[in-house]
Amino acid sequence: MKTLYLDCFAGIAGDMTVAGLIDLGLPLDVLRDGLAPLPYTGYRLESERTERHHIGGSSFRVILEQEDQPHRHYGDIARTIEDSQLPDGVKARAGRIFLRLAEAEAKVHGVDLERVHFHEVGAIDSIVDIVGTAIGLEYLGVEQVKASGLPYGSGFVKTAHGLLPVPAPATAELMQGIPVTGPIGPGERVTPTGAAIVAALAEGFGPPSGFTVEKIGYGAGEKDFPDLPNLLRLVLGMPTAETEQVLVLETHIDDMPAEVFGYVMERLLAAGALDVALAPIQMKKNRPATKLTVIAREADLDRLSGIIFAESTAIGLRHYPARRIVIPRRVEERETPLGKMRVKVLGNGRVAPEYEECRRIALERGIPLLEVYRIVGRENG
Known part of the structure; x- marks a missing residue:
């Protein structure tokens, strides 16, 4: 089971997460194509190599044609994602992140879920950060996410609701059940989007253990803090103990x-x-x-x-x-009589076809789903 560990020593934000996934190997063109099923326009994506405190990493920015963004309701965003042609795995992860955000906002403001409207999080750049995170995890074959504790932060942050204490109320709500560390310097180190990614996806917290490191990526935040590098470290590996x-x-x-x-x-x-x-x-x-x-x-x-x-x-x-x-497993792309397909390779050597891939091939070729399973299973058995 390929595991991604989010080392949030300096905090976490949506753009830092996508930047870290790019640093791990997510091509920007794949991200652009992955976002195409969503009906949002008026933006472009940029990423480049950069450094913070002499540590190299990748940055990620969503450049908007218009700075003023409409406020979008949770229900509208959720339905847009669900009705899109995004892969089911991407829909599920993005949907969970937005659900956690909406639950936090609903509790803070005392409204029902359907009445929650997002300000900063409802802007296109935040939607891209969340769906882009789900696309990156899917592309890299990540099946499990774990995370470190989150720095609590200190001071105040300017929002659509005015000046708010750090962490912002919705962020603090999302951090419930997650280990926190003391202030590491003034300023907002964990954004609502970053907290929602951890709260929705992380299956465990604490120092990294029980897996073999395969690759490390760094996602750079926009700010350059004097006290430590403003980076999110993403560690990709395979568990040694399942x-x-x-x-x-x-x-x-x-x-x-x-x-x-x-x-x-x-x-x-x-x-x-x-x-x-x-x-x-x-x-x-x-x-x-x-x-x-x-x-x-x-x-x-x-x-x-x-x-x-x-x-x-x-x-x-x-x-x-x-x-x-759980038997360790990884996702690989293999050549089959029906074309290239993603399959699960289990730790005991068994190969299991991915359902969504088989379903796609069955619909594209007009053949029974069971026949696809038979062909792929025979080829990789």
């Missing part, structure tokens, strides 16, 4: 329409659940029911249990710690 601590959430439901379960599953996965499963069971008094099982990170317990209670008829929930073991 075990991790998780929580298992369970509940039995016997009084909910069957079609609602699919919606609940979608909400849980979008909110960061590692896995969701449904199984038929027989309860007391011989009543048929459904067992809902969720595998989650401990930091996501409150959010996921809140979704279960809000979106289902469950009146109780069990949760207990567990450890999960």
Whole structure:
């Protein structure tokens, strides 16, 4: 399982994350093409080699034709992403980041999710940063994200809502459940977009351990701080130990329409659940029911249990710690009789075709999906 470690020693922002992914090998042309399915225009992308405190890295900028950007509602952005032709993996990650941002803004301002409207985060450059991050992770084959603690920062920051303390209220909300370090100097070191990327995608926190480093990239922020290099370090590697601590959430439901379960599953996965499963069971008094099982990170317990209670008829929930073991795997592009395709290569040598790739080939060629699996599996077995 290819792992990306976000070393936020100087903080994190959306542009720094994309810059770091470019430094790791994401071509700017691939990023441009990846963003093409979105209906946003009036911008161009720039990236160049730069340095901070004599440490080399990459920068990333979104140049807008018009500085004044309209405020966009969360619901509009979420629907635009969902209705686009972006790959499902990109949609899922970008959707999770925007959802975490919207949840934080909704709590800070006391409004419903659909009424949340973004100021800075609703501008095209922030949308590009978030979707661009998801595109970069997909391109590099990243399957797991981990992160260091986040510097808390100090002072004040100028926003559309006026002068606010650092971290800004939405950022502070997003940092709940994430280890923080003390102020490393005045100024905003973690932006709302940066905090949302970590909160939505990171599956573990702390110093890097348990994986072999393959490549390191540095994403440069716009500011040049005097106290330390304004860089985000991205460490790409393969885990040497595929075990991790998780929580298992369970509940039995016997009084909910069957079609609602699919919606609940979608909400849980979008909110960061590692896995969701449904199984038929027989309860007391011989009543048929459904067992809902969720595998989650401990930091996501409150959010996921809140979704279960809000979106289902469950009146109780069990949760207990567990450890999960995952076979190491990586994504490779291989030549097949049906053309180049991305496949998963498992640590035990087995090759598993990627569903989205097989689905794409089946639709393009008008052949059954099972036939694609058979051909690709035979070729790589």
